[in-house]
Amino acid sequence: MKTKTIIPIISLVIGVVWIVYGLTHHGFWHPVKGPVVGFVPILVATTLVVISIVGLIQSLKEKDEPDRMENWTIVLAAAIVFSLTFLFGLIVSLMAFVFVWLKIYEKASWKHTITVMVIAFSIVYGAFVVWLRVPFPKGIIVQAILG
Numbered sequence: 583m584k585t586k587t588i589i590p591i592i593s594l595v596i597g598v599v600w601i602v603y604g605l606t607h608h609g610f611w612h613p614v615k616g617p618v619v620g621f622v623p624i625l626v627a628t629t630l631v632v633i634s635i636v637g638l639i640q641s642l643k644e645k646d647e648p649d650r651m652e653n654w655t656i657v658l659a660a661a662i663v664f665s666l667t668f669l670f671g672l673i674v675s676l677m678a679f680v681f682v683w684l685k686i687y688e689k690a691s692w693k694h695t696i697t698v699m700v701i702a703f704s705i706v707y708g709a710f711v712v713w714l715r716v717p718f719p720k721g722i723i724v725q726a727i728l729g
Contacts, residue, residue, distance in 0.1 A: 584646060589657055590637035593630055600627035622716060659683070671721035673711075677703055 601624055604610065608620030659679060666675040680702055684690040690698070710716040720728070 584641065585650070585654065586641040586644065587638065589654075590634040590641060592657070594634035594638065597627045597630035597634060600624070601631065617714075619717065622710075622714075655687075667719055667721060669721050669723050671724045672718040673703070673706060674721065674724060676706070 604620035604624040604627065608623070609618040610620050610624050612618050663675045663679045666678065670678070677699060681695060681699060684695045684698060711718065
């Protein structure tokens with residue numbers, strides 16, 4: 583089985599697991615209060631499922647070609663972010679990912695990297711933490727530091 587088929591299958595399974603987990607453990611919508619804690623993760627997981635199905639269909643239509651390591655870059659990056667989330671929390675892990683991606687993969691300048699980091703952090707923190715009060719995982723190291 584080729585890499586371009588394996589990745590969408592893995593993504594599809596992950597998306598379905600998160601949808602089920604979100605619906606059974608966090609809920610989706612409260613009739614009076616509106617969106618609840620599971621709302622955003624379920625939307626993201628649903629998007630992942632749709633994109634995975636499209637990717638799987640496209641991979642089955644393509645002719646066989648040799649596998650390339652570049653196909654695994656985003657999967658490896660997601661696994662690293664997921665792992666670092668347990669240590670440092672989701673926001674810190676995502677900011678580290680954006681930084682590494684811009685500096686190493688995109689070879690962006692320091693000015694561009696810092697500008698994007700400040701804007702991305704401001705949007706994520708302002709929209710999700712302050713405005714929507716999404717309880718992002720803090721990670722064991724951040725919890726030890728902040729108490």
